[in-house]
Amino acid sequence: MSTTVTAVGLVGAAAPVTRRVRAYFAPVNRAAGAPTVFDAAQMGTFALNAPPVPWVDLGWCTKFARKSETKIGALTTGAPAVVQSQVVTQMEATVQLEFESWGKLQLALAAGSQQMNLLQTATGAAANGSGGTAAQAVPLAAGSGSTATSLNVGAAAVAQFQVGQLVSVDEDYVAQVGFVGSGVSAAYVSSPASVGGDINYIRRVSLNVGRVVSIANGALQLGAPLLAGAPPSGMQVSPLMGFVDREGGGFFQEWSGLFVMDGEQGDRVIYHYPRLQAMQGSAEVAEALAGPLEKMKLAGAFRALPVKDANDGEMVLCFRSYLPGAMRAV
Amino acid sequence: MQNARDTFYVTLRDRLAAVNPARTMVLRGVVRPGVLVEENELASAAVPVNAFCLRWTGLSVDAQGPLPLAAMTCEISYATDGDSGNGGMDRGRLLSAMDAELVAAVSAAPQSVTKRNYVGAAAGSGLAPVAMGTNVFWGDAAFGAAVVNGERLERVAVVEVFCYQEAGEL
Numbered sequence: 452m453s454t455t456v457t458a459v460g461l462v463g464a465a466a467p468v469t470r471r472v473r474a475y476f477a478p479v480n481r482a483a484g485a486p487t488v489f490d491a492a493q494m495g496t497f498a499l500n501a502p503p504v505p506w507v508d509l510g511w512c513t514k515f516a517r518k519s520e521t522k523i524g525a526l527t528t529g530a531p532a533v534v535q536s537q538v539v540t541q542m543e544a545t546v547q548l549e550f551e552s553w554g555k556l557q558l559a560l561a562a563g564s565q566q567m568n569l570l571q572t573a574t575g576a577a578a579n580g581s582g583g584t585a586a587q588a589v590p591l592a593a594g595s596g597s598t599a600t601s602l603n604v605g606a607a608a609v610a611q612f613q614v615g616q617l618v619s620v621d622e623d624y625v626a627q628v629g630f631v632g633s634g635v636s637a638a639y640v641s642s643p644a645s646v647g648g649d650i651n652y653i654r655r656v657s658l659n660v661g662r663v664v665s666i667a668n669g670a671l672q673l674g675a676p677l678l679a680g681a682p683p684s685g686m687q688v689s690p691l692m693g694f695v696d697r698e699g700g701g702f703f704q705e706w707s708g709l710f711v712m713d714g715e716q717g718d719r720v721i722y723h724y725p726r727l728q729a730m731q732g733s734a735e736v737a738e739a740l741a742g743p744l745e746k747m748k749l750a751g752a753f754r755a756l757p758v759k760d761a762n763d764g765e766m767v768l769c770f771r772s773y774l775p776g777a778m779r780a781v
Numbered sequence: 782m783q784n785a786r787d788t789f790y791v792t793l794r795d796r797l798a799a800v801n802p803a804r805t806m807v808l809r810g811v812v813r814p815g816v817l818v819e820e821n822e823l824a825s826a827a828v829p830v831n832a833f834c835l836r837w838t839g840l841s842v843d844a845q846g847p848l849p850l851a852a853m854t855c856e857i858s859y860a861t862d863g864d865s866g867n868g869g870m871d872r873g874r875l876l877s878a879m880d881a882e883l884v885a886a887v888s889a890a891p892q893s894v895t896k897r898n899y900v901g902a903a904a905g906s907g908l909a910p911v912a913m914g915t916n917v918f919w920g921d922a923a924f925g926a927a928v929v930n931g932e933r934l935e936r937v938a939v940v941e942v943f944c945y946q947e948a949g950e951l
Contacts, residue, residue, distance in 0.1 A: 462848070463846070463847030463848040463948075464847060465846050465848050465915075468943070715892075715943070716893075716916050716918075776916075
């Protein structure tokens, strides 16, 4: 067996030409203040449809616009004053985009505050803007062996569910104080009284939701894995009708964001924001199709918060990585 | 730019053949996928039906970057008389099927492919085309109106095709 080595000249490094942006989301451990770190040196070439764990695909985005609000001031001395040096006087960065998909995660990220689940209400529940008193949740069977895509609720309880139903899977609220929600911190509870001691409150705000696609042997099969992975048997399942967010509210969601632009010449640009918080309330943008038809797109605007780079201790807001195409001049 | 045109044609031909292997045509006695490049065939006044006919029209070159970026306009015309067994009454459905095949071929990801040089592979030499250093990429198809020409339905779609002109490439 012989090996043939062909000399190939370098190709000029043309500016990346891209079509659109793919967005990904990963949780921030709010209690520990630990974001999800993306290492472009190790994971930068991942296939867009298969992001590395724990990143979750948010789909395509358009109108991606990142803005550096970092201010640099001049240090002047003498008379007349002469600029002798420069200093960074303020660090700030923002990101804006429009989601091409609507889903729980996209809604949650584009909401200014808590993004809630419209839990199926109890019979005769009083009307309420974000959903009335929820119906009793269904517990997972003890030692059930439920997984991230299969919820074993038992042969008797499974009759309460239907294929196509949405469900929220999370623990009961029993006077927890602080960040709540499995997988992702979905809200902050300051006191049991503030949520009326509602046993379903965590399931009401949880991002740990799924769609039932089939029912068999006492188990609900979900169309996609739950964000928090396999649920412990103490969790319960609440059917839900949809999602609701509100103008107002004092909770700032925080998450790690990743935005990838694939260039047409095999190059790739990656923007990694370890800590992002929404900087506006829920908003949509109407895009005219034809006649009276309009496409409604979720509009998100986010502000980046700083992290410390372990390599040199610098505080930074965003990492922009560039992976050149093969045999490009650098 | 010829390499980019050849590459785009072969890519489109292969994708269309994968979408609908049954769309074939007989050209100079040979059965082949129903795609041709007009300028590569004998001049003819006849409009091939139930096939895609590529015609290269516009060209512009942006020479400001490290490599000249060429933008070429490819018009893809196609027509159908319908199935004679159905008295041509299915001509709308057949044109719609060709629309869908073109969408599937042009818009399927990735909308780019490595540029290849087919000069050495021409004339049945048996040699493989030579991969070059840049990609050919293109936009989505823009569809013109369906035109009624007697009993025939015709449409022209336009695709903008881009390529970088590599050093020494003609």
